[in-house]
Amino acid sequence: MTLDEKAAQLVGYWLDQTGVVAPMQGEMAAAADGRTLADITRDGIGQFTRVYGTRPVEPDDRAAWLWAEQRRLKRETRLGIPALVHEECLTGLAAWKAATFPTPLAWGAAFDPDLVEQVGAAIGASMRQLGVHQGLAPVLDVVRDPRWGRVDECIGEDPYLVGTVGTAYVRGLQSAGVDATLKHFLGYSASQAGRNHAPVHAGPREVADVYLPPFVMALRDGGARSVMNSYAEIDGVPVAANRELLTGLLRDELGFDGTVVADYFSVAFLEVMHGIAADRGEAAALALEAGIDVELPTGDAYLAPLVERVRSGLLDEALVDRAVLRVLRQKERLGLLDPQAFEDEPPTGIDLDTPLHRSLAKQLAARSLVLLSNDDVVAGAGVGAAAPAGAPVLPLRAGAGAPVLPLRAGASVAVIGPNADRAEALQGCYSFANHVLASHPDLPLGFAIPTVREAMVDALGDDAVRFAAGCAVTGSDRAGFADAVAVAAASDVAVVVVGDQAGLFGRGTVGEGNDTESLDLPGVQRSLVEAVVATGTPTVMVLLTGRPYAIAWALDGDGDGVVAAGSAGSGRPAAVVQAFFPGEEGGTAIAELLTGAASPSGRLPVSLPRAAGAQPYTYLHPRLGGPSDVTAADSTPVRPFGFGLGYTTFAYDDLVVDASVRSDAVFEASVTVRNTGAHEGEDVVQLYGHDVHGSVTRPEVQLLGYARVALAAGESTRVRFRVPVQRFAFTDRRMRRVVEPGAVQVWVASHAAASRPGGPLPAGGIVASGDGPVRHPVPGSATERATVDVTGPVREVTLDDPRVVEWTVA
Numbered sequence: 141m142t143l144d145e146k147a148a149q150l151v152g153y154w155l156d157q158t159g160v161v162a163p164m165q166g167e168m169a170a171a172a173d174g175r176t177l178a179d180i181t182r183d184g185i186g187q188f189t190r191v192y193g194t195r196p197v198e199p200d201d202r203a204a205w206l207w208a209e210q211r212r213l214k215r216e217t218r219l220g221i222p223a224l225v226h227e228e229c230l231t232g233l234a235a236w237k238a239a240t241f242p243t244p245l246a247w248g249a250a251f252d253p254d255l256v257e258q259v260g261a262a263i264g265a266s267m268r269q270l271g272v273h274q275g276l277a278p279v280l281d282v283v284r285d286p287r288w289g290r291v292d293e294c295i296g297e298d299p300y301l302v303g304t305v306g307t308a309y310v311r312g313l314q315s316a317g318v319d320a321t322l323k324h325f326l327g328y329s330a331s332q333a334g335r336n337h338a339p340v341h342a343g344p345r346e347v348a349d350v351y352l353p354p355f356v357m358a359l360r361d362g363g364a365r366s367v368m369n370s371y372a373e374i375d376g377v378p379v380a381a382n383r384e385l386l387t388g389l390l391r392d393e394l395g396f397d398g399t400v401v402a403d404y405f406s407v408a409f410l411e412v413m414h415g416i417a418a419d420r421g422e423a424a425a426l427a428l429e430a431g432i433d434v435e436l437p438t439g440d441a442y443l444a445p446l447v448e449r450v451r452s453g454l455l456d457e458a459l460v461d462r463a464v465l466r467v468l469r470q471k472e473r474l475g476l477l478d479p480q481a482f483e484d485e486p487p488t489g490i491d492l493d494t495p496l497h498r499s500l501a502k503q504l505a506a507r508s509l510v511l512l513s514n515d516d517v518v519a520g521a522g523v524g525a526a527a528p529a530g531a532p533v534l535p536l537r538a539g540a541g542a543p544v545l546p547l548r549a550g551a552s553v554a555v556i557g558p559n560a561d562r563a564e565a566l567q568g569c570y571s572f573a574n575h576v577l578a579s580h581p582d583l584p585l586g587f588a589i590p591t592v593r594e595a596m597v598d599a600l601g602d603d604a605v606r607f608a609a610g611c612a613v614t615g616s617d618r619a620g621f622a623d624a625v626a627v628a629a630a631s632d633v634a635v636v637v638v639g640d641q642a643g644l645f646g647r648g649t650v651g652e653g654n655d656t657e658s659l660d661l662p663g664v665q666r667s668l669v670e671a672v673v674a675t676g677t678p679t680v681m682v683l684l685t686g687r688p689y690a691i692a693w694a695l696d697g698d699g700d701g702v703v704a705a706g707s708a709g710s711g712r713p714a715a716v717v718q719a720f721f722p723g724e725e726g727g728t729a730i731a732e733l734l735t736g737a738a739s740p741s742g743r744l745p746v747s748l749p750r751a752a753g754a755q756p757y758t759y760l761h762p763r764l765g766g767p768s769d770v771t772a773a774d775s776t777p778v779r780p781f782g783f784g785l786g787y788t789t790f791a792y793d794d795l796v797v798d799a800s801v802r803s804d805a806v807f808e809a810s811v812t813v814r815n816t817g818a819h820e821g822e823d824v825v826q827l828y829g830h831d832v833h834g835s836v837t838r839p840e841v842q843l844l845g846y847a848r849v850a851l852a853a854g855e856s857t858r859v860r861f862r863v864p865v866q867r868f869a870f871t872d873r874r875m876r877r878v879v880e881p882g883a884v885q886v887w888v889a890s891h892a893a894a895s896r897p898g899g900p901l902p903a904g905g906i907v908a909s910g911d912g913p914v915r916h917p918v919p920g921s922a923t924e925r926a927t928v929d930v931t932g933p934v935r936e937v938t939l940d941d942p943r944v945v946e947w948t949v950a
Contacts, residue, residue, distance in 0.1 A: 248745025260312020287334030546736025569651025788817025845945025894920025
């Protein structure tokens, strides 16, 4: 290979650059300058950037074009190497007319890796059919600050949850023959003050113990074949130029032998944003030396600037050869070097939204919906026991009425709010609708996606549903309040659907580049909810968001108020449902939850914040990270990690845990789970732990494992967890990942702040702070803590040790 041919294999080419779908795209994207694609790819090309995902294209037509172009590369370039094609696939394949699945926060809320793996496989099958070889997903960044716009793309705030769910997606996608790309290595989500592309001030122990574990799981257990660097700089060193991370850690320590691809423009950013390179050639040298093999989305640095640097003797060509060999190995494994590649006929009649896609999208949406509150209200036309056939409605409670959800059959419902009748409100930032079609407003979405209003009409009938938008997602216009109040007052129940509009770089309220200084609901949406509540009509607030918002006012009130929820003057709704952009079947899933055709079983994958000023916050904090009498600032979340209600209740009893275990072994914990309510339901049984005494401070509460269990009314089962002691591993003072001997506590709970009545409340639970107001208690169930004695010497953990907690039911 000539040097020019080598360099060509290390870059992508972006055919279509309409709209802005990457940071600083307008400033960075290079024009073709009148050259044909044949001219541009004269020496070959490494990757084609987003053939299907940059502008709306008909799948059949684009596939025919791609097959022809790949044949041209084989026959008209000297080496005859086809291009690898990559696409975004975070909420499904980001292409016109393709199925849109729930956003990753919803994956986390579902606590269901097996279902996420099936979703990944379905997405991968669509991609492979189209001739796509690499998917730029999943995002394994651990949430630390909900002000960050890219929380929309993340799975949760717990590294184990992120790792297990993200690994499942990797397995699914790669089972279809599409390489998964882990994003963003490493520490990106710790950006200062939740601002995108901000510096990261995380110590090496936090990086090792919080941000790294999901990548270890996806690489070692999921076999992920590609990694993308983070835009961040950690302690002054941009990750794109950090050899210690991209080579020393990723390859030498973790054993990764796949390709590292640059996040879009991140090589050039070493010059234009970080200021550590004098020009593109130096930027190319820094990135290549660090370990970035492929520059995406274009060849701003790895083409002419890199070639010139090698020819001038400033860069060893062996570094180019190293990256080229990795790229060619990837292409060989994917079949691109097979003489018969693309010699078949391109696919026709392509359906990117099959019944299987829709079925999986609905299952994942349904399991991701989190019921945050469901208060008793005075019995009336909208509540009570006369529910739809088969619906799990709770009976009336003496003297207090009944929970507002699920709704009674025959109730008239006012569906209100800026997100009640917008398909875009159901989709995340990396959906094709919000990522690309926002620049093509005259084109249809290309697939069915019932809004919440439409789904409620389907469920209840047109005569039972009244609608008023009330206001927009953003802005201060309250002109629609009067209509909203009127339809609410004329109805038995009001459902107010509020939240976000996902978008990019200012084209929304959440998503890449849409960071926020406030965690209040955007615009005047809170005022809309309060105006509807003030009518006295029992009110349900549904949140369609890409981040958790500070909604204590909607759950517990602003103080010690004891006015009944949902009544005039209370200022808060009777029920609150959290949906994290639930995708194309999300409207239907929400309607089925509200009407009782389905029971809620989602759990919060992130803590629900009390205020923006309490951020960054994580439930995984040491003792000094929680509320105490030595500070007047209260970081206690309004609802804790793992929280979620249902239409039935569960209890945990008879926890049995091995009394001792060696530091290199596995211990067993088993518990009886009982459905103590009158209706069937699914519970997410959460196993927590606490290292009582460590050589460095340890979290007061740590998720060890979890199990999703379905039980009929009155049914019980025994859930057994097999826990590798490595779940208690951490980085010690010598920067070794170890398990230390000593006592650890283990318990089963319904969320991170639950405790047995009368027992100790884990730090970070709902407590008083100094002389401040006593917080409203959060319902939950838990066992007493059991103590396990970890014996043996301090043991350094290896990559071959088991990481995953297995569970069975009997």
